[in-house]
Amino acid sequence: MRQVIGLIVLLVVIAFLVSGMLLLIHPFGYPPSDMDDYIIENAQEETGSNNVVTSVVFDYRGFDTLGEATILFTAVTGVLLLLRTVKRKEENS
Amino acid sequence: MLSKIVRTVANQLILFILIFGLYVIVHGHLTPGGGFQGGAVIVSGVVMLLVAFNSQELKKSLRERTLSIMESSGALIFIGLAFAGIGIVFFYNFLVGTPIFGRIPVTGPNPGDIWTGGVIPLMNLAVGLKVVAGLSAVVLAMALFSSGEEIEE
Numbered sequence: 001m002r003q004v005i006g007l008i009v010l011l012v013v014i015a016f017l018v019s020g021m022l023l024l025i026h027p028f029g030y031p032p033s034d035m036d037d038y039i040i041e042n043a044q045e046e047t048g049s050n051n052v053v054t055s056v057v058f059d060y061r062g063f064d065t066l067g068e069a070t071i072l073f074t075a076v077t078g079v080l081l082l083l084r085t086v087k088r089k090e091e092n093s
Numbered sequence: 094m095l096s097k098i099v100r101t102v103a104n105q106l107i108l109f110i111l112i113f114g115l116y117v118i119v120h121g122h123l124t125p126g127g128g129f130q131g132g133a134v135i136v137s138g139v140v141m142l143l144v145a146f147n148s149q150e151l152k153k154s155l156r157e158r159t160l161s162i163m164e165s166s167g168a169l170i171f172i173g174l175a176f177a178g179i180g181i182v183f184f185y186n187f188l189v190g191t192p193i194f195g196r197i198p199v200t201g202p203n204p205g206d207i208w209t210g211g212v213i214p215l216m217n218l219a220v221g222l223k224v225v226a227g228l229s230a231v232v233l234a235m236a237l238f239s240s241g242e243e244i245e246e
Contacts (some may be wrong), residue, residue, distance in 0.1 A: 031200040041200070048189045048197045049122040049210040057127065058213045062175060063215075068129075069223060073168055076100030076227040084157070 094147045095230075103145035110138035119218035122210035128217040132224025139229050146225050148236040160230040167223030174219065186211040 039056060049055040057065055094100070117124075117131030142153055178185030188194050188211035196209045207214075 044198050044200045046189070047186050047211060047213065048195065049213050050198055050203065050205045051122050051124065051127075053125070054122050054127050054213055054217070055210075058216045059184065059186050059211075061218075063163065065220075066175065066184075067170070069168060069171060069220060072224065072227055073164070076231055079231045080157075080161075080234055083234045 094150070095145050099145050103141055107138050107142060107217065108143070111135060114138065114221075118217055118221035119214070120207070120220075122213045123205040128220025129224055131217075132228065133220045135221075135225050136228040136232065140232055143232060143236055146148070148233065148240055152237065153231065155229060155233055157230060157233070160226045160233075163226035164223050167219045167221075167226065170219035171216055171223065174216055178212070186213070187214075188212050 039052065039060065043052045043055045043060075044050060047055040047059045049059070108124070114131045114135035117126035117134055118128055119131075121127035121131065128208055139151075139155075175184050178187040190198065194208055194210055194212070194214055198206060198209050
């Protein structure tokens, strides 16, 4: 009995959340921002790069890419620290 | 170590994978792609060699110390290029307008020129070096660990 009640409550909560998500979602690109228009119009002139995505990744949002590179560096350091088994010479002096 | 057919095909195919990865890295400011994507392409070629031959053969040519130096130098070049424009703002593109990578394309669709982009191609090269060295070191360390061998320093 408790399982049936729990299942019903779960279904009601899921229906509530999904309906709210479907009803309240913004249309695609609805709150219009000036940032994308600015980047599309001025990126080639300001950064000299034809690939606007790369100019955003490496120039306008370069700090984000720095964090990405730091994440990669930390991952490599962790893997090499854990899995590297270097044979060291025993110093018998 | 797999059969001779697989080894021969891997030997022929690695050249094309390296050329395609270098193309994606160097043309990162003109075509889709960039340092991370081209580096992943090259590392997939390294993984193909690691599967075709075994980790003992690959250990002779890929030294872990060299890979560490390559990755650290890539990170240092990236941060150095970011700090080089700090007179105006961090990550300022200070090479636009200068003779080195400084040509400015017209706004709109155009065929593109390799000498554009300012610091963006240099940063792509630095990030590509970093990704290639780092992921190769990770893959090699995992393969050597699972086979129970030691890394040569």
